[in-house]
Amino acid sequence: MSDSSCPAGDTGRPCPRGHRKLLLHVDLNNTILVSDAVTRQGTVAALEAFLSTVTWGRITKGKWEWVCDSPSLFPPCEGAVSYYGQFGRVAGFTSTGPGRKFRAVLEEHLSLLRWPSHVPEDCEFSVRGEDGRVYHWILPSFFTLLQDLSSEGREFAVLFRTFGTDMPRVLRAVHRALVEGSHPLFPDLPALKLGVRETAGRIRCSAKGAVLTCGDERLSSRDGERGLYQYFSSMQGLCGFQDHFDWWARNTYSILGGKPLWVDPFDRTVQHIFIDDNIRQNDEDTIVHPKLFLDPGGSQTRTASTTELYDLCLVQTDLLRAISDPAYFTQRVHICQENYESNLQQGAS
Structure with missing residues (x-):
């Protein structure tokens, strides 16, 4: 099988790093925005x-x-x-x-x-x-990330994931930047040919599982968590989902109530990376719930600790560096790619 033809879900030898699709789950407040509409913080x-x-x-x-x-x-x-x-x-x-x-x-x-x-x-x-x-509303380092990944020839998609209410404005803004070419500092973004879905979806969690809705689409983990993983893995361009803050609060702001992230360590063709300032290595105080598949092609998952996936699939945003270094997000994604590749190679040996 040639390197450029690795099919989705193939569990054979790893695709080269340049051919693994990236799914970037990106928080908004204190990650790419330095403001918060919910708390009315400028x-x-x-x-x-x-x-x-x-x-x-x-x-x-x-x-x-x-x-x-x-x-x-x-x-x-x-x-x-x-x-x-x-x-x-x-x-x-x-x-x-x-x-x-x-x-x-x-x-x-x-x-x-x-x-x-x-x-x-x-x-x-x-x-x-x-x-x-x-001030800048959306950090320039975010737009630089899109440019860098495109220049590397990477296949990738961006899924905004937030508890807050800034999603509609963010999706309008990135549509103007990426489709209409209206960002005065990044006028060449339409050349990246990244589509933007302006209708946001929702993810709601309970003791029975997670339910995703977006327009007429509805998926439930009760029908198998594999379906949600495949749905996210097939995403193109940029889109957004509002996560379930009340569920996180009910779970005392711990990993079990966090934003769900499905990770298949057997899938050599896709890498999911979640970028959020509230990711913590203390599972009693963190915002993402990583759900790791147990078997190739299986539907059963387990909760993975944050430390297990830190800098592989989880990036804790350093907002100060995201402001001061235009290449910050690109660098963090590259670190995750290299660490993920090393883990795949170790698993294959």
Whole structure:
């Protein structure tokens, strides 16, 4: 069998990395958007809130003590807890209280987020922050990812996955950018020939399983989880699904209530990658529920721990790097591809 003709679902030798289809499940808020319509956070408040989740300290003799000088996705030492984990959401994190030491980090990244002054504001692609300044609404690094994967000749699709309410606006914006060529900073995106489905679907979960609806389409895990996996694996272009926040809350914000992600480790032709800032290596506090198939072509799955699939199928968004490095998302996807390939090779040996 030639490398370029590996059929979907084939469980023979792995296809080359360049021929494995990528299904990118991409969160919105604090992943490609620095704002949140549900919590009514503008750009400044959303970035401050993110900073409170990646700065670390502990309570010593009844007082908060920092154990880090710079933000990090991971605790720098045993016993460290994020400021958000200790105190919850605090308005004005860097303008009042202990978070002032990170004010320079906030200002640096707000500066990087600024919409170019020589480009007119755009109602779809730019947003005016609480401070009166104009910022990017969708991060440029997301559009760079699409360009990079297309230039590599990759087959891929993007599935936006969010608990929030920003989906309709995001789908309108990416349609304007990718189909109409209306993004003033990325005018060549229509050349990628990526379609956009502007009608979002929904995923609702219960103790009985997951149900996906999109227009006239309806799939249920009660009819077999393989069907949902194949549905997602066959996606083309860009589309979106609103996930089930109430189910996550009912499951105490743990892995069992998270956004479902079906992964078939026996399928050499498809790789699913979920990118979300709330992915955590602590399964008691994470937002994606990875469901790993047990057998080739089978329908039974098990819950995989986050650490098992971290940087293979799960990417915890570093929002600061997504703002500062245009190649950030491309780099993270490449890391997942390489790690996934290594795991496939080990499994085949």
